[in-house]
Amino acid sequence: MSKKKEVTTETQILEAAKHVFQNKGMDGARMQEIADEAKINKAMLHYYYRSKQLLFEAVFKNAFLLLAPQLNKVLNDDSSIEDKIRNFTSNYISFINKHPYIPNFIIQELNRNPNFISNISEQAIFPNIDKFKKQVEIEVQQGILKPIAAEQLFIHLLALNVFPFIAKPLVKAFLHLEDKDFKQFMESRKKEVADFIIHSIKA
Amino acid sequence: MSKKKEVTTETQILEAAKHVFQNKGMDGARMQEIADEAKINKAMLHYYYRSKQLLFEAVFKNAFLLLAPQLNKVLNDDSSIEDKIRNFTSNYISFINKHPYIPNFIIQELNRNPNFISNISEQAIFPNIDKFKKQVEIEVQQGILKPIAAEQLFIHLLALNVFPFIAKPLVKAFLHLEDKDFKQFMESRKKEVADFIIHSIKA
């Protein structure tokens, strides 16, 4: 039960599969390409994961397990709403810089197959908005925040942070950015987005 | 040159292709499924569009040509920034309710093949941010708006409006919404989003 990632065949496959699936999607990915990247034979993929579908689901679950704690942090810790917004914005952008394909991958594949979500939300990892909602209501009542529905605020927060990564090719084209400029643009959004939200909701 | 949509074989094919491609993506779509939906033979697809790739590009171009004017309206008309934000938010959400698959389709396929964008931006239809940028700078200087970079504001505006449609399965899961509730939620965002932005940027 060592937590060190041993370089076993299984982890090699999962790494390669992650890369190919996140770039090409389920339909566009080829088992041969995954095998090549893992430097093993195509037959081994089936030996370890039985089918393309099961291999894909392993990759998807991994990605979601990485993303979910990011959201839970905002929803369930004990800091003020203002701090949560600042921390999430900064942490999330850093997180995606490390795993740039995750949001796109998850959203694409959920649109392709919305059942995946019930599949996953049966497991306890699925983010829950209840605590965040109560907290917003309290801060509104205390006059810290202007009246706003927690659901709307939460989607605002996600949208402002996630969208530019998902729509990266469009953002780059609209603003005439190269990859390097895009990264800088996203870096500046760590402060921009947080300020933007807080200006709007603070009483 | 009648502008009435005649129900020709060609338009039937394009309608069917639109439906299938927007649901399944380029890789997931099957020519047979498009033929079935158009109620014609598979060979006809190739007779009219020669290849799957060319048929796909026709569908993609159509979708983009529908979306671009929505953006240009914000960028290039003569109303104030505040009016632009209110109008865009309201119009865009109505627009997507009519064509729900467009944003996802465009963003998915641009991530799959970023070259499509240079392909399209060679044609004059590509939205340009210059006028919007100057206008924001002037309104900031006049003290109508708090200091903000036009690029950030533009991406904020897009993000808040587009993201919930792209991430619809996630939004529905997080907020426990059925399709009907989701539609209502988006309807309420016509006002919510506009107010949210304007609260934040108005001096």
Added chain:
DNA sequence: GTCTATAGCCAGATAGAC
């Protein structure tokens, strides 16, 4: 223009030797 039939290819999956 519209159809049927089929060519030709490539993918996922498996059998079976080592």
Added chain:
DNA sequence: GTCTATCTGGCTATAGAC
């Protein structure tokens, strides 16, 4: 566990009759 070889099916595309 790992490999090579192969099966089997499904896909795009085309040939050719009408």
